[in-house]
Amino acid sequence: MTRIMASEFLKIKRKMILFLVLLGPMGVIGLEAVNFGIRYDWLTEVYKDDLWVGLIVEVSMLSIITILIGLTILTSMIANIEHQTNAWKQLLALPISKTQVFTGKVLLSIFLLLISCFFLAVGTIVLGIALKFGTDIPYLYLLKMCFFPCLAALPFIILQIWLAITLKNQAIPLTSGILGAIISMYSMNFADWVPWKWPLLMNEWEKPMYSVFAGLGTGILLYFISLLDFNRKDVK
Structure with a gap:
């Protein structure tokens, strides 16, 4: 797995993926700077x-x-590296298992999203200091609000990487993910078991960890289901 992860990082070295990891938090902090400025x-x-x-x-x-x-x-771009070069057959012909290939893509996606969340936390601190909010920063609350939504969104990470890998036409995974994001925006009144509500960290118990646990549990289950599907079918 170490060699696989090193290979995955080499693949994205000259891609726009790393820029995207920074663009997300920079965009959020930039918009909030404008919001507070106005x-x-x-x-x-x-x-x-x-x-x-x-x-x-x-x-x-x-x-x-x-x-x-x-x-x-992000998941679409990661999977599309092989789709664009028709390299899936060559990759799967190497002396590594399909499980390792799929797991490498999943771990790379999660790692990059966590890096993005880290930059979001740093950007929030910088913005708060620039706004003269003092230095009494609630670090624990900041880390929770930056990282918990990402952990609660684990089912969507798994689902999107699965769709992006198994479908060469990336329009379908992209449409699915964007629709899911739009649904999540209006999900605060949904039942607590609805996955699109989990990233909001809202539930009737007012315990964000419950949403995180639901996301992690469902995400792990989806990982095994998608892994079984990936192992039994040919990726073109």
Whole structure:
């Protein structure tokens, strides 16, 4: 797996994938900078009890749809490296198992998304300091709101990488992921068992970890289901 992951990183070295990893958090922070710049007095009045929490909430609300659209584009680009060069047969002919190939793609997608979440957290800190919110930063809350939505979105990561690998026409995975992101925007009133609600970290118990556990559990189940499907079919 170490050699496979090293190979995957080499494949994306000169691709736009790494730029996309940075573009997502930069876009969110940039939009929030404009938001606070235009509505500074009103927003600081709304969040006067804790300006840092207010900033983190605003960033988190915008980052969720960014994560869902970002993972859709990211997984498509990762899978499309082999599709564009018709390299799937050559790759699967190597002395490595299909399980390792599929797992490598999944781990790469998750790792890149977590890196993106890290840059989102750093960008939030920089923005808050620039807005003169002080240095009393709630780091634990910041990390939760930056990383938890990504973990809760694990089923969508698995689903999108599975679709992107098994379907050469990337229009279908991209359409599926974008529709899912749009549904998630309006899912706050959905039942707690609906996966599109999990990245919002909202549930009747008001415990974000429940949404994370639901996402992780369903994601692991989907991983094994998609892995079985990948192992039994030919990828063209």
